[in-house]
Structures are given as structure tokens and as C-alpha cells.
Amino acid sequence: MTTRQGSLALLEDEVAQRLLRSRLPARLAYSWTDGSPRVVPIGFHWNGEELVFGTPPDAPKMKVLRDGDRVAVSIDTDEMP
Secondary structure: OOOOOOOHHHHHOHHHHHHHOOOOOEEEEEEOOOOOEEEEEEEEEEOOOOEEEEOOOOOHHHHOOOOOOOOEEEEOOOOOO
């Protein structure tokens, strides 16, 4: 049986764990004030329960992101699949 998209059980997958422990930057996707999409590279730390992001307090994304906003995160390898 496959794991459903969006299930937190996906984080236990071997590939997911390797990416979460990697030194690769994540990509954070969010909406700007006019509704247009933004995707930016961002450093992160996986503490075993949550992704912790690091960014300067005056970064443009801090002007629009609020607690509870929906975002998307991708951690890609730099190798061809």
C-alpha cells in the first residue's frame, strides 16, 4: 500500500530522510502581496520533528509571511534522477 500525498509518514521514507539531513538548500514557495508566486532558496535544519528555516529579519519574504500562512517546501538533489 502506498502512502497518501500529504501524509507525515512520507517524512520517514529513506529518501526523505536523506534529503532532510543534506546540506542542500530548500526552496520555499509562497505568495507575494499581489498574489504572484515567489520561490526562494533558503537554509533549513531538520530537528527530527519540524523544519526550522533561517533568514534575516529584514528579508522581503518576512514582509508577507505570517504565522499559519500556507507555503510549499522542496528539497532537490543536484543529481539527475
